Amino acid sequence: xxxxxxxxxxxxxxxxxxxxxxxxxxxxxxxxxxxxxxxxxxxxxxxxxxxxxxxxxxxxxxxxxxxxxxxxxxxxxxxxxxxxxxxxxxxxxxxxxxxxxxxxxxxxxxxxxxxxxxxxxxxxxxxxxxxxxxxxxxxxxxxxxxxxxxxxxxxxxxxxxxxxxxxxxxxxxxxxxxxxxxxxxxxxxxxxxxxxx
Amino acid sequence: xxxxxxxxxxxxxxxxxxxxxxxxxxxxxxxxxxxxxxxxxxxxxxxxxxxxxxxxxxxxxxxxxxxxxxxxxxxxxxxxxxxxxxxxxxxxxxxxxxxxxxxxxxxxxxxxxxxxxxxxxxxxxxxxxxxxxxxxxxxxxxxxxxxxxxxxxxxxxxxxxxxxxxxxxxxxxxxxxxxxxxxxxxxxxxxxxxxxxxxxxxxxxxxxxxxxxxxxxxxxxxxxxxxxxxxxxxxxxxxxxxxxxxxxxxxxxxxxxxxxxxxxxxxxxxxxxxxxxxxxxxxxxxxxxxxxxxxxxxxxxxxxxxxxxxxxxxxxxxxxxxxxxxxxxxxxxxxxxxxxxxxxxxxxxxxxxxxxxxxxxxxxxxxxxxxxxxxxxxxxxxxxxxxxxxxxxxxxxxxxxxxxxxxxxxxxxxxxxxxxxxxxxxxxxxxxxxxxxxxxxxxxxxxxxxxxxxxxxxxxxxxxxxxxxxxxxxxxxxxxxxxxxxxxxxxxxxxxxxxxxxxxxxxxxxxxxxxxxxxxxxxxxxxxxxxxxxxxxxxxxxxxxxxxxxxxxxxxxxxxxxxxxxxxxxxxxxxxxxxxxxxxxxxxxxxxxxxxxxxxxxxxxxxxx
Numbered sequence: 001x002x003x004x005x006x007x008x009x010x011x012x013x014x015x016x017x018x019x020x021x022x023x024x025x026x027x028x029x030x031x032x033x034x035x036x037x038x039x040x041x042x043x044x045x046x047x048x049x050x051x052x053x054x055x056x057x058x059x060x061x062x063x064x065x066x067x068x069x070x071x072x073x074x075x076x077x078x079x080x081x082x083x084x085x086x087x088x089x090x091x092x093x094x095x096x097x098x099x100x101x102x103x104x105x106x107x108x109x110x111x112x113x114x115x116x117x118x119x120x121x122x123x124x125x126x127x128x129x130x131x132x133x134x135x136x137x138x139x140x141x142x143x144x145x146x147x148x149x150x151x152x153x154x155x156x157x158x159x160x161x162x163x164x165x166x167x168x169x170x171x172x173x174x175x176x177x178x179x180x181x182x183x184x185x186x187x188x189x190x191x192x193x194x195x196x197x
Numbered sequence: 198x199x200x201x202x203x204x205x206x207x208x209x210x211x212x213x214x215x216x217x218x219x220x221x222x223x224x225x226x227x228x229x230x231x232x233x234x235x236x237x238x239x240x241x242x243x244x245x246x247x248x249x250x251x252x253x254x255x256x257x258x259x260x261x262x263x264x265x266x267x268x269x270x271x272x273x274x275x276x277x278x279x280x281x282x283x284x285x286x287x288x289x290x291x292x293x294x295x296x297x298x299x300x301x302x303x304x305x306x307x308x309x310x311x312x313x314x315x316x317x318x319x320x321x322x323x324x325x326x327x328x329x330x331x332x333x334x335x336x337x338x339x340x341x342x343x344x345x346x347x348x349x350x351x352x353x354x355x356x357x358x359x360x361x362x363x364x365x366x367x368x369x370x371x372x373x374x375x376x377x378x379x380x381x382x383x384x385x386x387x388x389x390x391x392x393x394x395x396x397x398x399x400x401x402x403x404x405x406x407x408x409x410x411x412x413x414x415x416x417x418x419x420x421x422x423x424x425x426x427x428x429x430x431x432x433x434x435x436x437x438x439x440x441x442x443x444x445x446x447x448x449x450x451x452x453x454x455x456x457x458x459x460x461x462x463x464x465x466x467x468x469x470x471x472x473x474x475x476x477x478x479x480x481x482x483x484x485x486x487x488x489x490x491x492x493x494x495x496x497x498x499x500x501x502x503x504x505x506x507x508x509x510x511x512x513x514x515x516x517x518x519x520x521x522x523x524x525x526x527x528x529x530x531x532x533x534x535x536x537x538x539x540x541x542x543x544x545x546x547x548x549x550x551x552x553x554x555x556x557x558x559x560x561x562x563x564x565x566x567x568x569x570x571x572x573x574x575x576x577x578x579x580x581x582x583x584x585x586x587x588x589x590x591x592x593x594x595x596x597x598x599x600x601x602x603x604x605x606x607x608x609x610x611x612x613x614x615x616x617x618x619x620x621x622x623x624x625x626x627x628x629x630x631x632x633x634x635x636x637x638x639x640x641x642x643x644x645x646x647x648x649x650x651x652x653x654x655x656x657x658x659x660x661x662x663x664x665x666x667x668x669x670x671x672x673x674x675x676x677x678x679x680x681x682x683x684x685x686x687x688x689x690x691x692x693x694x695x696x697x698x699x700x701x702x703x704x705x706x707x708x709x710x711x712x713x714x715x716x717x718x719x720x721x722x723x724x725x726x727x728x729x730x731x732x733x734x735x736x737x738x739x740x741x742x743x744x745x746x747x748x749x750x751x752x753x754x755x756x757x758x759x760x761x762x763x764x765x766x767x768x769x770x771x772x773x774x775x776x777x778x779x780x781x782x783x784x785x786x787x788x789x790x791x792x793x794x795x796x797x798x799x800x801x802x803x804x805x806x
Contacts, residue, residue, distance in 0.1 A: 131356065137293075138597045149320040149357035155290045155573060156597050164320040164357040167290065172277070173588050174263035174604035
């Protein structure tokens with residue numbers, strides 16, 4: 001963080017997203033960014049893994065929803081992490097399902113996220129693997145090197161660690177503010193500001 | 198290698214000191230208390246007792262700031278150990294369904310839907326159809342195949358370790374309400390009676406046996422009943438049989454008392470069932486313990502009328518001492534077929550499930566059962582002294598809001614520590630503390646409240662313990678500006694200059710010129726911002742080999758500084774008087790408040806060179 005990146009390392013969008021030029025975004029038309037999201041170099045988002053089956057043909061008027069990865073505001077995707085939509089057999093056919101990230105989600109370096117839903121204010125540590133169709137609710141802290149098994153549901157205010165993951169503690173009442181990523185957002189980009197005291 | 202050390206600040210909750218705990222007003226100074234005196238050897242005569250972070254008791258009173266709450270009525274810090282918790286909601290952590298507390302009594306503290314954990318790796322189990330590709334040659338199922346494409350038997354499968362319930366021979370007919378289905382299944386697929394069925398069955402048996410019992414003239418049950426019963430005599434049945442038997446024995450032993458005991462058991466609670474409410478049975482029990490000689494012939498003879506269970510219906514179960522089967526199985530299955538201690542501990546208490554107890558039996562993986570998820574709670578917290586609620590979450594499971602959340606972090610300043618790295622100093626690794634080499638740390642105090650606060654710090658000159666390090670707080674007294682609103686920040690330049698001028702005049706001193714060039718000096722603030730102040734602490738770590746090399750105890754190389762923090766601020770008397778809101782512009786009498794507490798600064802580990 002202390003290293004000042006060379007100028008123009010990030011593409012800054014109108015909605016405040018800071019996307020590193022060295023990030024690997026596949027299928028960008030299927031990736032929705034909520035704004036103020038930081039995508040560090042070497043991060044990967046697999047937007048190409050879009051669902052092959054539409055949920056119901058009844059809503060014929062609406063255009064098909066092709067979002068593969070939806071990301072909320074103030075998310076932070078660290079170096080070398082990967083967001084990958086989960087896939088499974090549905091009615092005998094294999095299809096991917098969208099991956100949704102809420103607001104203020106931190107994904108640590110080297111982590112792979114294949115969750116169905118990640119809530120708001122979630123901190124995912126470094127080298128974490130989140131299995132397919134896991135559901136992570138709000139205010140969850142996943143410690144480094146955790147392996148969250150597929151289909152696991154992690155309730156709000158959990159601290160999770162281990163292989164396989166288990167809830168090892170509860171986020172204390174005073175720890176909610178630590179999930180805020182507004183300040184972290186300001187510290188990266190083309191003209192980063194020093195972290196406040 | 199150990200992970201890099203991150204400095205920490207732990208704050209002591211006043212509940213650990215009984216002299217200050219019951220006081221509503223904050224303590225002005227730490228007072229000597231006799232139970233603390235054993236923690237301290239060198240300055241017993243001193244009034245000001247330094248807090249020893251190494252004392253065994255300290256483990257239970259030190260908390261990071263995030264874990265602490267604050268009672269607005271007592272004006273005191275409250276920790277997780279001293280608050281009184283009340284359960285707001287019970288819910289399953291897997292399906293996130295709320296469980297009413299009435300269900301809890303009848304159905305236990307586990308999820309009774311379809312949420313299970315793997316008995317091998319505790320990962321979540323998911324329900325899958327055993328026949329993922331239905332054979333087209335088979336006759337199509339009569340149900341709607343589009344709605345349920347996978348018919349047939351269902352199993353629980355762990356997606357982490359690939360354990361499946363087929364390994365213990367369990368399959369389900371329906372994909373929902375697995376808990377109820379599992380309660381009727383033994384490992385291996387044999388049916389198991391539920392408690393209700395067992396009760397009905399006993400009633401039936403008693404009726405049918407009423408005639409056959411006399412016909413068989415006390416020789417036991419007819420053989421076909423015996424076989425069935427042997428299978429069903431699991432722990433739960435055995436216990437209920439035994440209970441029934443001894444109740445009847447008590448009633449028979451003293452018919453006079455038995456009647457009253459019987460009526461008491463009808464109306465009374467759990468003890469009533471055992472006949473404890475009956476005075477005769479009580480005196481009988483007491484007699485067992487008191488009478489060594491035959492003082493009370495009558496009571497003695499009464500005991501003699503009790504007999505033990507004789508058959509299965511009375512709860513007798515002959516212990517199976519023949520373990521050759523288990524040994525043979527162990528030979529066949531090897532170590533991999535046995536369960537580990539943690540797996541065994543994760544199993545639900547077998548009494549609840551009514552399974553054969555694992556105790557005293559071979560412990561094989563084939564006897565593991567899926568673990569229903571333990572319910573989780575949302576809890577509100579009360580101040581232990583004034584009983585006011587200081588934290589209350591919304592009752593709904595899916596909301597994360599709090600109705601009340603009085604956290605200490607919004608009342609007392611946060612303290613962050615970082616090693617001081619001067620541009621001209623060439624310290625290769627500032628986090629490594631070298632013996633007898635002065636090291637400087639920057640402590641940053643951030644004020645969360647909307648009034649300016651005055652902070653006074655005190656540390657012992659030498660840290661407690663066998664290896665006392667020298668500690669000097671360069672600026673032990675300073676003011677921090679109020680935590681103004683964000684839009685005030687725009688005006689901060691002029692405001693701050695004015696404030697700084699004030700603080701320059703005051704005795705605390707201030708320094709705002711050349712923030713990055715200056716040297717740490719005594720009595721000077723290192724850096725200052727809108728609502729924060731940084732000061733410098735200098736430590737001279739002790740040599741761990743002085744006077745001679747010794748064996749270090751755990752964490753003795755850790756440099757921890759006990760620090761007494763005293764905060765003073767003035768507040769409008771708004772919180773106490775309702776009408777005070779109107780007089781905002783007028784000069785209200787300002788209420789002076791203070792809060793004082795011990796905290797511990799963990800600075801780093803002293804290297805052993």
